[in-house]
Structures are given as structure tokens and as C-alpha cells.
Amino acid sequence: MATLAANGHNTQPWKFHLDERGGIKILPDLSRRTEIVDPDDHHLYVSLGCAAENLVIAAGAHGRLADVNIEGGSEPRIDIAFEKGPARDGALYDAIPLRQSTRSVYDGQLISQDEIYLLKAEAQQDGVSVIIFTDQAQREAISEFVIEGNSTQMDDPAFVAKLREWLRFSPDKAVALGDGLFSACSGAPVAPEWIGGRLFEAFFSKDAENAKYRDHIRSSAGVAVFVGDRADPLHWIRVGMSFERFALQATALGIRNAHINQPIEVAQVRPEFARWLGVPEARPDLIVRFGRAPALPMSLRRPVQDAIV
Numbered sequence: 001m002a003t004l005a006a007n008g009h010n011t012q013p014w015k016f017h018l019d020e021r022g023g024i025k026i027l028p029d030l031s032r033r034t035e036i037v038d039p040d041d042h043h044l045y046v047s048l049g050c051a052a053e054n055l056v057i058a059a060g061a062h063g064r065l066a067d068v069n070i071e072g073g074s075e076p077r078i079d080i081a082f083e084k085g086p087a088r089d090g091a092l093y094d095a096i097p098l099r100q101s102t103r104s105v106y107d108g109q110l111i112s113q114d115e116i117y118l119l120k121a122e123a124q125q126d127g128v129s130v131i132i133f134t135d136q137a138q139r140e141a142i143s144e145f146v147i148e149g150n151s152t153q154m155d156d157p158a159f160v161a162k163l164r165e166w167l168r169f170s171p172d173k174a175v176a177l178g179d180g181l182f183s184a185c186s187g188a189p190v191a192p193e194w195i196g197g198r199l200f201e202a203f204f205s206k207d208a209e210n211a212k213y214r215d216h217i218r219s220s221a222g223v224a225v226f227v228g229d230r231a232d233p234l235h236w237i238r239v240g241m242s243f244e245r246f247a248l249q250a251t252a253l254g255i256r257n258a259h260i261n262q263p264i265e266v267a268q269v270r271p272e273f274a275r276w277l278g279v280p281e282a283r284p285d286l287i288v289r290f291g292r293a294p295a296l297p298m299s300l301r302r303p304v305q306d307a308i309v
């Protein structure tokens with residue numbers, strides 16, 4: 001259940017160690033870093049937080065209370081101890097295998113204030129704020145930041161080359177490796193690897209991507225921005241826990257979500273975006289759009305044994 005969590009580029013940058021007393025440690029797998037888009041391992045630690053939250057929810061559904069201890073120092077990790085408790089209500093647990101990043105045009109409809117309240121309530125986490133924008137003018141402003149960030153990334157050959165390494169154009173490669181970004185999961189055409197590579201070179205352009213993001217954001221009901229109180233691995237893990245609960249609650253309500261993180265990934269755009277948010281001293285951590293749309297194919301995972309150490 002933990003490995004089904006959201007994670008940057010679907011690199012699955014985690015290792016799980018089962019200790020003699022029945023506890024589980026979640027450790028970073030630094031061989032799965034994405035150093036161009038994520039030079040300080042921000043996304044990596046957010047991803048560990050997402051996995052930890054799934055694990056805690058799954059344990060709760062099976063009658064185990066989890067005690068989470070985040071070690072944020074020089075070798076960050078998450079220690080989870082379990083004790084017997086009553087089995088918890090399973091709405092978020094049931095959503096774990098159904099949650100997905102849905103990178104498509106949404107239906108353009110608003111979602112109710114009650115649903116927004118539930119999303120915010122589930123995402124509550126010490127040291128993390130969640131700001132929700134539903135107003136169209138605000139969504140347009142966020143769209144401009146996404147386009148600025150995306151344009152910078154698309155103009156950077158190192159970024160595009162690294163992204164391409166994690167793309168899987170064919171089902172054969174996607175299934176064989178069990179990681180990375182499979183085209184079908186983004187609604188893109190599936191093709192043998194060599195054809196997919198040529199299509200990528202021919203059609204993956206800054207203008208087309210920017211137009212796509214504008215349509216995606218316009219069609220969404222809103223955008224959630226996650227901001228940790230501090231910029232360190234401890235808070236990045238907490239941001240991941242908050243986001244994962246948000247995504248699971250959304251899934252339980254039939255609401256989709258997808259990341260539009262370019263403004264926080266590009267170091268020059270991030271402070272401008274923080275000023276626009278009204279938190280100039282903070283480092284905004286995640287930007288996520290949400291709304292309703294049909295499901296896309298689910299992303300793949302490596303066998304669980306590969307992540308156990």
C-alpha cells in the first residue's frame with residue numbers, strides 16, 4: 001500500500017526496512033534521485049511522506065495504530081512503530097489503490113464548498129498550510145507562473161534529457177521496469193520505444209506544453225498550494241503526508257488531481273510565486289489542480305520486494 005503512493009517522476013525513491021520489533025523504517029533510495037528537477041531532494045522527501053501516510057492509513061484499517069517519528073537531521077528517515085488498536089474507518093484506505101495523478105482536461109465544473117472543506121480538513125498536518133484557489137482570475141494567475149516555469153524547463157536541454165530517461169512509451173518497457181512515466185498515464189499515445197522517442201522529439205514543444213497546461217488549469221475546479229513552515233526534510237515529509245491525505249480524500253469523493261509544480265521547481269520563479277501567494281519568506285512546496293474527469297490508466301510500480309532492505 002505504501003508503494004502505491006504518489007512520488008516524483010514515479011522513481012519510487014524509497015526503501016523499507018522491517019525491524020525485529022515489527023516496526024518499519026522508510027529510507028531514501030538516493031540511487032533514484034532526480035538531481036536536475038530536484039537538486040535538494042525536496043520531491044524525494046515529499047514522496048517518502050506520501051508513502052508513510054499510505055502505510056499509516058493501511059495499518060489503521062488493519063487494526064494497528066502507527067506512531068510516526070520523522071528524523072529530519074543529516075540522514076533523514078521515517079520510523080514507524082505499531083501497536084494494536086481498533087480497526088479504523090476505511091474510506092481513505094479504500095482510495096489507496098484508486099488514487100492517481102490524472103493529467104487530462106477536467107470537466108470545467110466547480111466542486112461544492114462542503115467538498116473543499118473536507119479536502120482541507122483531511123490535509124491538515126502540523127507545520128503545513130494548504131491554500132485553495134477556486135476563483136478564475138487566481139487560477140489564470142497561477143497558470144501564468146506554470147507557463148513561466150515550464151518555459152524555463154523546456155529551454156533547458158538537461159531537464160528535457162532527464163525527463164526523457166524516465167518516460168516509458170511502450171507497455172513492454174513500462175511493465176518490465178515498473179517505474180517511470182508511462183505515456184498512457186498522461187493520456188499520450190502508446191508506441192514502440194523507438195517510435196515513441198521520435199514522436200517525443202517531433203511533438204514535445206514548449207508552445208504545445210504551455211497550451212496544454214493552460215487548458216488543464218482552466219478546466220479544473222481549483223488549485224491547492226501546500227506550504228511547509230520551514231524548508232527542510234522534516235517539513236517536506238510532512239508536506240507529503242498532507243498531500244497524500246488530500247489526494248486520497250479527493251479520490252474518495254470522485255475528484256481527480258494532478259501536479260503543476262513548475263513554479264516551485266524552477267528556482268528563479270519560486271520566490272515570485274511565494275510573493276504572489278503572500279508568503280514571501282516561505283518556500284511553497286506543491287501546486288496541485290483538482291476537478292472531475294474520467295480515470296486514466298494507472299501508473300506502474302516495481303515489485304514490493306525490490307524496495308525492502
Ligand SMILES: Cc1cc2nc3c(=O)[nH]c(=O)nc-3n(C[C@H](O)[C@H](O)[C@H](O)COP(=O)(O)O)c2cc1C
Pocket residue numbers: 004005006007008009010042043044046047050099100101102103180181185258259260261262298299
Ligand atoms: C513531490 C512530487 C512531485 C510531483 N511533480 C509532478 C509534476 O510536476 N508534474 C506531474 O505531472 N506529476 C507530478 N507528480 C506526480 C507523479 O508523477 C506521480 O505521483 C507518479 O508518476 C505516480 O503516478 P500516480 O500518482 O498516478 O500513482 C509529483 C508527485 C510528487 C509526490
